[in-house]
Amino acid sequence: MPGTKVDSKQRITVRNLRIREDVAKYLRNLDPNSAYYDPKTRSMRDNPYKNSNKTPEVVSKKEEFRHTMKDTILERYGGAEHLQAPPKELIFAQTEDYVEFSRHGEVIKGGEKPAIRSKYEEHVLVNNHTAVWGSYWKDFRWGYKCCHSFVQI
Numbered sequence: 001m002p003g004t005k006v007d008s009k010q011r012i013t014v015r016n017l018r019i020r021e022d023v024a025k026y027l028r029n030l031d032p033n034s035a036y037y038d039p040k041t042r043s044m045r046d047n048p049y050k051n052s053n054k055t056p057e058v059v060s061k062k063e064e065f066r067h068t069m070k071d072t073i074l075e076r077y078g079g080a081e082h083l084q085a086p087p088k089e090l091i092f093a094q095t096e097d098y099v100e101f102s103r104h105g106e107v108i109k110g111g112e113k114p115a116i117r118s119k120y121e122e123h124v125l126v127n128n129h130t131a132v133w134g135s136y137w138k139d140f141r142w143g144y145k146c147c148h149s150f151v152q153i
Contacts, residue, residue, distance in 0.1 A: 127153060 038044070074080045099110040118124070123132050133152050135145035143150040 131145035
């Protein structure tokens with residue numbers, strides 16, 4: 001072509017570029033029984049993995065192998081009793097509370113609720129308030145939620 005300076009490297013790169021509508025090499029349908037790639041929607045029409053190795057036989061053999069390995073390890077080293085969860089009656093009946101009673105059934109020691117401690121200074125309950133300062137907001141002012149008081153001491 002007279003009047004144009006075209007480099008040979010430039011022509012090679014243009015030839016190697018794939019047009020968007022062209023099907024990529026890895027999407028060409030080589031097996032007529034496999035899933036079909038639709039270039040217009042750029043999607044597969046069928047499950048491409050339907051003929052793969054994940055048959056029910058393989059899955060069942062894998063599970064069977066897993067169970068036999070588990071059984072042999074438990075037989076050799078023990079510990080099968082730890083795999084079963086304890087009954088819910090035992091879990092919910094256990095507490096760390098210690099309470100002493102008198103002969104008449106009155107609580108002597110240990111019935112108090114533990115004080116809730118926080119690392120934040122704002123969470124300290126003062127002056128018999130049951131809520132912290134800033135738990136109530138009205139008319140652009142902060143206050144206590146328990147008594148709707150805006151006075152902070």
